[in-house]
Amino acid sequence: MKLLVLHGPSLDRLGTREPEIYGSLSLAGINALLEETAKQRGLELTILQSNHEGVLVDAILSAAENGNRGILMNPAAYSHTSIALLDAIRACGLPVVEVHLSNIHAREEFRRHSYTAMGAVGVVTGFGPDSYVAGLHLLAARLQQHAG
Ligand code: DQA
16 A cells, blocks of 8 residues: 655754754654554555645645555644645545644644644644654554455
C-alpha cells in the first residue's frame, strides 16, 4: 500500500530549529523512523518536504493518481493559515492524518486552530517524532479496516 508523507515549511530545519520545542531529531531522522514503521507494516512511502504552499497543494491533489491510498501530513504553519490546503485535502479523495511534533493546543492562541485539521480524519499532536509514527500506524490501520 502506497502512502504519501508531506512535511510543510521549516520542517527541513528540524534538529536545529527551536530544539526546546521540536527536539533534536532531524527530518532525515524522522523519515528513517517512518521508513522503519512502513517496512514493518508493508507500506511504501513517498516523502516530500516543501516550504511552498502551492507545491503542497499540487502534491495533495495528485496523490491519488500517483497511486497513494492516504496522506500523512505535518502542514506546519500552514495548518493555521491555509484554506488552500484544506480545500486540496477535501478535494483529494484520500484520508489525511495530520500530525504535529508539539502540542499545538498548549502554545500560542494562533496555533490552536488548524484549518487543515478540518479536512483530516484525525490529528496526533504533542508527541514529538512519535506523533508521526502513531499517525502512520493510525492511517494504515484505518485503510486496512476499510479495505476489509
Ligand atoms: C508544528 C506546529 C506548528 O504550529 C508550527 O508552525 C510548525 C511545526 C509541529 O509539528 O509542532 O512549524 O506543525
